Amino acid sequence: MTLVASAQPTNKTIRLKVIETSDVHGHFFPYDFMEKKPIKGTLVRANTYIKKERAKYGDNLLLIDNGDILQGQPCVYWSNYVMPEDENLAASVINYMNYDAETVGNHDVEPGHKVYDKWIREVRCPLLGANIVKEECKNGAASPNSIYTGLKPYSVHYKDGVKICIIGLLTPAIPNWLNKSIWKGMEFEEMVSCAKKWVKYIQDVEKPDLLFGLFHSGLNGGIKTEEYEEDGTESVAREVPGFDVIFFGHDHQEHNEWITNCEGKRVLCIDPSCYVKNVAEAEINLTYTNGKLTKKDISGKIVNVLDEEIDQEMLTHFQPTIDKVKQYVDRKIGSFEAPIYTRESFFGNSAFTDLIHNLQMQISKADISFNAPLSFNTVIKAGDVTQGDMFKLYRFENLLFVLRMTGEEIRKHLEFSYDLWVNTMTSPADHALRLNPASANDQQRTGFQYYTFNFDSACGIDYEVDLTRPDGEKVKILRMSNGAPFDEQKWYKVAMNSYRANGGGALLTLGAGIPSDSLAHRVLFHTDLDLRHYLSEAIRRMGTVRPQPNHNWRFVPEEWVKPAMERDRQLLFGQ
DSSP states (O other): OOOOOOOOOOEEEEEEEEEEEEEEOTOOEEETTTTTTTOOSSSSHHHHHHHHHHHHHHEEEEEEOOSOSSSSOOOOOOIISTTTOOHHHHHHHHHTTTTTTEEOOHHTTTHHHHHHHHHHHHHOEEEOTTEEGGGGGOOOOGGGGBBOOOOBSEEEEEEEEEEEEEEEEEEEEEESSGGGOOOOOOOOHEEEEEHHHHHHHHHHHHHHHHEEEEESSOOSOOOOOSSOOOOOOOHHHHHHHOOOOOESSSOOOEEEEEEEESSSSSSEEEEEOTTTSEEEEEEEEEEEETTTEEEEEEEEEEEEEESOOOOHHHHHHHHHHHHHHHHEEEEEEEEEEEEEEEEGSSSSSSSHHHHHHHOOOOOOOEEEEEEOOOOSSSOOSSSEEEHHHHHHHHOOOEEEEEEEHHHHHHHOOOHHHHHHBOOOSSTSOOOSSSBOOOTTTTTTTBBBBSSEEEEEEESSEEEETTEEEEEEEOOEEETTTSSOOOOOOOOEEEEHHHHTTTTGGGGIIIITTGGGGHHHEEEEEEEESHHHHHHHHHHHHHOOOOOOOOOOEEOOOHHHHHHHHHHHHHHHHHO
16 A cells, blocks of 8 residues: 655645734833823733734734833833832733734833843843844844844744744934943944844845844934934835835834835835834735745735723733832822923923923032923823822933033033024014924924924023024023023033933034033933932922922013914914
């Protein structure tokens, strides 16, 4: 009797789906721990949608996250710093939802080595960062051994016999935003050259059927210097052939578009934006003829998940943690005799911005303070102030720095800031602010032309900003606020956050004209813990606070500016 092996079908179509989350920023659960109210954009709703898609696609679904998960809602701060001995909450959530791969975001580096080294060890799926290399390995040949400990340059996945590789990249701007102690032992390679290196390596070694990018870097724009391009996704898509889909994030905007690369082939580039309002997904149909892959049909879609039902099973699993975080954020630390509003920060002196200015001056003993609004439309009400409110007062885990700057550099820094912030008015009918209606849904610009977190004002000096003057000539510093003369040739101690002190926003470099490699030598002092911690401690010591604007600067001429600001206020915030 002769046994004959049955012939396997060599013509077939395989259907795959890839779902991406990005810039979650701690939005795991259906509760805003800052505002103390339910919210929709959360992973417990997204997981309901993901489960439905898994029921359709089975093992042919790939779930990926694009980083910036370790900062945002108070629940991650609580996990990072208050309960660091427990498994990191961001790792627990990723593990619970069975993600297949995750990329490191810039806000995942910012919490520092103790936090992210532990998080890397605890996440069970591959954590990717092809351009995050050991300090001694920058710009070397492609080698998995060059990557920072615990990370991988790429991951390999098999779905129904299809071999998939995912390359992870992070915006290389980290050294220009964070002090080196936070990223000691790491270097960050430029994205295009790094992608070329790893695409060739993967094509030679792995020979995958599909190659994806998972990039924590926006499409384009952002900050560009001779050293780096913050948002390099489009550049990689155009200049590095080989990618089928690039899933990206970081810029907090929705994207779903095709980009033609230098070989004339189209690459899907897709970004779900932030805070789990959406997921980005790619549906892929692969046709095999005579055992060879002959056709790829790829389509992209942004799926809104705000109205999905809460995954009650997931919620129940994490309910003990949610209860502990609520206890933490409900702790009273002081009281405000008046409410404060971030929206007022865009139109002149504001109690919100000036409270931070005054506390930075008090904590640091500096001569002058720089500070910018970190949120668009937040209010802290009069009455009891809780730990949760402090996340509204200060959104990020920046440190407090004091730098040496000359009076001339201080003025130029402010000139650069206000050039981003306000127009040059040629008539009373002009806009006072640099607005861009197309950016209204961009979480980082919210209707402005430029990022609002770069709108630095100053405390400790009295000055005017003349909107009829050209860029670079708007700021006139009148005196120190204590009545002493202001001297452009004198050295001053200037307080600011760590993002700004390390060159973030380019106000110190392009604005003040300080070379980036000189910034570290200007540092006189920096805190060991985040600025929010010291702000909280200061308010706790004060007990009762009556926040008021300092009235140390103003926009002029008022007869033009005041009505123009009211028009712009209505455009941004309505009646």
